[in-house]
Amino acid sequence: xxxxxxxxxxxxxxxxxxxxxxxxxxxxxxxxxxxxxxxxxxxxxxxxxxxxxxxxxxxxxxxxxxxxxxxxxxxxxxxxxxxxxxxxxxxxxxxxxxxxxxxxxxxxxxxxxxxxxxxxxxxxxxxxxxxxxxxxxxxxxxxxxxxxxxxxxxxxxxxxxxxxxxxxxxxxxxxxxxxxxxxxxxxxxxxxxxxxxxxxxxxxxxxxxxxxxxxxxxxxxxxxxxxxxxxxxxxxxxxxxxxxxxxxxxxxxxxxxxxxxxxxxxxxxxxxxxxxxxxxxxxxxxxxxxxxxxxxxxxxxxxxxxxxxxxxxxxxxxxxxx
Amino acid sequence: xxxxxxxxxxxxxxxxxxxxxxxxxxxxxxxxxxxxxxxxxxxxxxxxxxxxxxxxxxxxxxxxxxxxxxxxxxxxxxxxxxxxxxxxxxxxxxxxxxxxxxxxxxxxxxxxxxxxxxxxxxxxxxxxxxxxxxxxxxxxxxxxxxxxxxxxxxxxxxxxxxxxxxxxxxxxxxxxxxxxxxxxxxxxxxxxxxxxxxxxxxxxxxxxxxxxxxxxxxxxxxxxxxxxxxxxxxxxxxxxxxxxxxxxxxxxxxxxxxxxxxxxxxxxxxxxxxxxxxxxxxxxxxxxxxxxxxxxxxxxxxxxxxxxxxxxxxxxxxxxxxxxxxxxxxxxxxxxxxxxxxxxxxxxxxxxxxxxxxxxxxxxxxxxxxxxxxxxxxxxxxxxxxxxxxxxxxxxxxxxxxxxxxxxxxxxxxxxxxxxxxxxxxxxxxx
Numbered sequence: 001x002x003x004x005x006x007x008x009x010x011x012x013x014x015x016x017x018x019x020x021x022x023x024x025x026x027x028x029x030x031x032x033x034x035x036x037x038x039x040x041x042x043x044x045x046x047x048x049x050x051x052x053x054x055x056x057x058x059x060x061x062x063x064x065x066x067x068x069x070x071x072x073x074x075x076x077x078x079x080x081x082x083x084x085x086x087x088x089x090x091x092x093x094x095x096x097x098x099x100x101x102x103x104x105x106x107x108x109x110x111x112x113x114x115x116x117x118x119x120x121x122x123x124x125x126x127x128x129x130x131x132x133x134x135x136x137x138x139x140x141x142x143x144x145x146x147x148x149x150x151x152x153x154x155x156x157x158x159x160x161x162x163x164x165x166x167x168x169x170x171x172x173x174x175x176x177x178x179x180x181x182x183x184x185x186x187x188x189x190x191x192x193x194x195x196x197x198x199x200x201x202x203x204x205x206x207x208x209x210x211x212x213x214x215x216x217x218x219x220x221x222x223x224x225x226x227x228x229x230x231x232x233x234x235x236x237x238x239x240x241x242x243x244x245x246x247x248x249x250x251x252x253x254x255x256x257x258x259x260x261x262x263x264x265x266x267x268x269x270x271x272x273x274x275x276x277x278x279x280x281x282x283x284x285x286x287x288x289x290x291x292x293x294x295x296x297x298x299x300x301x302x303x304x305x306x307x308x309x310x311x312x313x314x315x316x317x318x319x320x321x322x
Numbered sequence: 323x324x325x326x327x328x329x330x331x332x333x334x335x336x337x338x339x340x341x342x343x344x345x346x347x348x349x350x351x352x353x354x355x356x357x358x359x360x361x362x363x364x365x366x367x368x369x370x371x372x373x374x375x376x377x378x379x380x381x382x383x384x385x386x387x388x389x390x391x392x393x394x395x396x397x398x399x400x401x402x403x404x405x406x407x408x409x410x411x412x413x414x415x416x417x418x419x420x421x422x423x424x425x426x427x428x429x430x431x432x433x434x435x436x437x438x439x440x441x442x443x444x445x446x447x448x449x450x451x452x453x454x455x456x457x458x459x460x461x462x463x464x465x466x467x468x469x470x471x472x473x474x475x476x477x478x479x480x481x482x483x484x485x486x487x488x489x490x491x492x493x494x495x496x497x498x499x500x501x502x503x504x505x506x507x508x509x510x511x512x513x514x515x516x517x518x519x520x521x522x523x524x525x526x527x528x529x530x531x532x533x534x535x536x537x538x539x540x541x542x543x544x545x546x547x548x549x550x551x552x553x554x555x556x557x558x559x560x561x562x563x564x565x566x567x568x569x570x571x572x573x574x575x576x577x578x579x580x581x582x583x584x585x586x587x588x589x590x591x592x593x594x595x596x597x598x599x600x601x602x603x604x605x606x607x608x609x610x611x612x613x614x615x616x617x618x619x620x621x622x623x624x625x626x627x628x629x630x631x632x633x634x635x636x637x638x639x640x641x642x643x644x645x646x647x648x649x650x651x652x653x654x655x656x657x658x659x660x661x662x663x664x665x666x667x668x669x670x671x672x673x674x675x676x677x678x679x680x681x682x683x684x685x686x687x688x689x690x691x692x693x694x695x696x697x698x699x700x701x702x703x704x705x706x707x708x709x710x711x712x713x714x715x716x717x718x719x720x721x722x723x724x725x726x727x728x729x730x731x732x733x734x735x736x737x738x739x740x741x742x743x744x745x746x747x748x749x750x751x752x753x
Contacts (some may be wrong), residue, residue, distance in 0.1 A: 037648045038547055044539030045548070045557045048622070051615050052560050055571060058578040116370030124367060133371055140378050142734065144676025146705045147381070147727050150712045154720060155384040183377045190374070216360040237566065244568025246679035247705075251712055271570050271679065278573070278683040284582065296574045300567065307566035 059300055062293030069287050077294065083257040083273075085288050092298060094259040098174055098267035102249055103242035105178020105263065106185055110238055113182075114189025115231065121190070122197035123219040134191075141187035149251030152180035157252060164264065172254030172266035181248050189238045196230020197223055201321045229317035233310040240306035244299060246271035270295045385731075388724030389496050392471040392478055396489040398459040399426060412450060419449040426457040462511045463489050465717050496725035505691040506702065510718035515726050518707040521606065521694050522675060522733075525703055528610025529617065529674050534667055536614070537621030541663075544622070545629040546651055565619040573683030576612030581684055584608075590698030607697040609684050613677060617670040624666020628659040661744055668741040672734050678705035704730050 067074055071088040080091015117137070121130055156176040161169045169175075200223050208218040224231070254266020255276055268276070274292045282289050344352050404411045404426075406418055414422070420441050424432055435441060435452070444452070454460075463486050466478055471493070482491055504514025540561075548554035585603035586592040588611070632655050640650030656663075681703050690702045704726060711723035 031646055034646050034648050038543075041539045041543035041547060044536045045543040045554075047536055047615075048540065048557060048561050048564055048618060051564060051575070051618070054579055055567065055575050058575050059571070062574075062578065113370045113373055116367045117374060120367035120371045124364060125371075133374070136375050136378055140374060142672060142676075142738065143381070144678065144705055144730065144734070146676070146678040146708050146712070147385070147730070150388075150708065150720075150723055150727060151381050151384055153712060154388060154724075155380065183374075183381075186374060186377075214356050214360040216363045217356070220363075240566055244570065246568065246570045247709060250679070251709065271568065274570055274574070275679055275682050278577065279686055281686065293574060296571055300571050303566060303568055304563065307563060311562070 055300065059293055059297040062290050063297045065285075066287065066290035066294045069290065071287060072291075081259045085291060088287075090287075090291060090294075092270075092295065094257040095268060095270045095273055095295060096298070097259055097261075098253060098257075099243055099249075099269040099271070101174045101261070101263060101267065102178040102181060102245075102253055102269055103239060105175055106181035106242040106245075107235075107239060109179055109182025110185040110189045110242075111235060114186050114234075114238070115193055117186070117190035118193035118197055118231075119219050119224070121194045123215065123223065137187040137190055140183070141191070143184075145184060145245060145247040146251070148180050148184050149247045152176050152248055152252035156180050160264070169264040170254070170266050172252060173264045174249075174253050174267050174269075175263035177249045177251075177253040177269075178263070180252065181242055181245055184245070184248065185238045185241055188241060189234050192234030192237065193227070193231045196227040196234065199230065200226045204321075226319050226321075229314050229319065232317070233314045236306050236310035236313065240303045240310070243306070244271060244303050246275055250275045270299050274299075385724050385727050387468045388721055389468075389728050390471075391468045391494065391496075391721065392466045392491055393494040394463040394465075394482055394486045394489040395460045395492050395494075396463055396486065398461065399457055401454075401458050404453070404457065411453065414446075414450075416444070416446045416449055419446065419453055422453055422457060423449070431456070460511070462494070462718055465494070465721050496721045497728050498725075501722070501725050501729070505693070506689060506707070507691065508689075510716065510722050513711075513719075513722050515704060515707060515729055517690055517693055518702050518704045518726070519729065519733075521690075521701040522703040522705075524606045524694050524697065524699075525610045525613060525681075525701065526671060526675055528607060528697060529613040530667065530671060532611060532614035533618050533621055533670070537618050537667070537670075538625050538663055540618075540622045541625030541629055542651060542656075545626050546647070546655065561619045561622055565623065568679075569616055569677055570679040570683060572612055572616045573680030575615065576608055576680060576684045580608035580611050588698075604685050604700055605698050606694055606701045609681055609701055609703070610697070612680050612684050613674045616677065616680060617674050620670040620673060621667055624670065625659070625663045628662025628666065629655060631662060632658045661747070665741045665745045668737055668744070672737045672741075675733060675737070676705055676730065678703075678709050681706050682709065704733070 066072055067077070072090050077090050077092055079093065080089060081093050082089040082091050083094050117133075121133060125133065153176075156179055157169070157171065157173065160173070160176055204222055204226060205218050208222040213222070249269045249272040253269055253272055255272070256266065256268055257273060258265065258267040260267050274295055277288060277292050343349075401411045404422055406414060406422075409418075411422075423435070423441065427435075432441070435456075441449070464481070466474075470478060479491070482489065500512075501514045502519070503516060504512055505517045507513040540557075544554065544558060548557070580588050581603040588603040588605050588608045590605070590607075636654045636658060637650055640654045641647075645653065685701055685703070685706065690700060692699075694701050708723050708726045708730065711719045711726065714720075
């Protein structure tokens, strides 16, 4: 837009007073167009607030309907060991239990491997090796989770069945889903931890070398403790990601809630249950329909708490170097 | 650890008194042991890194293993039996092929084919393909994986001889042009991903059309306009929290808000555009909006980083020439951060394309064999289709799922290559 037209838009007085005002009052001129644009951009930012409000409202409202219905009470929901909507049993423990089982398996894979990858990439690898390895991790992180689900069902489960015996390992089991989820989360732990390790200043490493420490001693006893807050945050974010992961468990962990600590048996997780129930034909305003929102709310609270803890850890325990 | 710490730890290990340091041969052995430990762990770290590569290779090989392989095929009618006067099927004229169709198919089927496209108007090649598909109609009785086909050929042939004596063994690539042409079907060898790919593309179109302007707008606001007050801090914190919300929660949000709450809008009835096949809000529009909310935090964060990377001096130069804030942003900040913003958006798009859980919640898994015609059609998407096929117990559907995964991966690879190209093309501009 050309200049004169804009001045017309902005002015409130007559042409004469406008020209008289210019030299004295340049900064206080209100630009209508600018204000409109700023308001629009603010609205864009506010969409994110609306999303959060929407999530909380939707989960809260439908969960409230769920807890109001006659078959349900809060205590039984939180402590019940049977989830069978057909007979009116809504105990979330089997779903939570299998969620934590798969997450634990995932962390068993992702934590040591991810940390080792991070240490290798930040402390040992040459630039050339790093430029080869990082894309591999990025590709692993970019593969859709449903593909990992396919992988778990057609590769990991048969593998486990060969190793441990077909009668021990079920077609659907939490171990297979968890292990594959570990591979999915490995790049997340790896790259977040590597960022934290790389941020540790070089001087610390050189001081350590000067004292005669080996590369390993420097990495594990100097660099890692200095980057601990970042690494801890990575681990917590990874747990939250594992808890919320859906497609792998929907395909490989089994359809049907079961309260079991046997990793070779099928047990449906929270996310897996939501997907299965909502993927079928359910009528709105039934207890079944409302129940998936109560599970969603539980899931949302767990992941939110984990994410807040992770941010707190970073802020509270970060070592700041000059 | 301090030097005294080292020597103390060492002395304890050696049973020496505090303060004593090893000397001579003992020192040499001690240092060597430490270096040996270092070498062992170096190998461990390297091996762990290799696990990532091995996992990726296993994943890709496993998909290849599923997508290709031997199949036992039985024709309903042998092509040899269809020869007329000794002329093989392939060389029959168009008229003769029409006769073959009319004699072997029911009148109703022929009428339907004729109404789709007049049989008389079709070329010989088209008619031949039609005869192969409808009359010869090969049926896959059993499908083996690539690994079984290559390394267990003897076993495969034994099973063939035992269970399917009248079938023939053929190598089948489940990833073939028909997969892209065909719609969903309950017969695995005829099932294709056309509706799913079209659905995915429609959804992505809506997702980007909504999320890109909103996300970039929000990023500009946060980077250029927002003062450090509570509401802006809430917005910023909120965005990073939203990034950590599991995708399935967005599905629940979309189900209640878009599918049910805004049903008049998302089903198209408000605009009088509703698809006759869909009377509810489980439409492409709902799915696209849900995914838009899902990738919004990602786009905002990436765009913020790109905008932040534009040097302050460019803005000052703009202001000093008398440009307003928006003029400076539109003429200097945005063009200079565009490459970063687009790269971030494409990465967010590839996240959206592979996203499955929210779509299943929003769209439910129904059988859809008609192409989507617009935002108000009911839909299926590529990852949803993969999920459904993988979840079925039959081997044949797993093969189709593997082939569909390859299609999905190619789609993602194309997008990522585009992102890298964009980054390289625009990042040459130096400051």
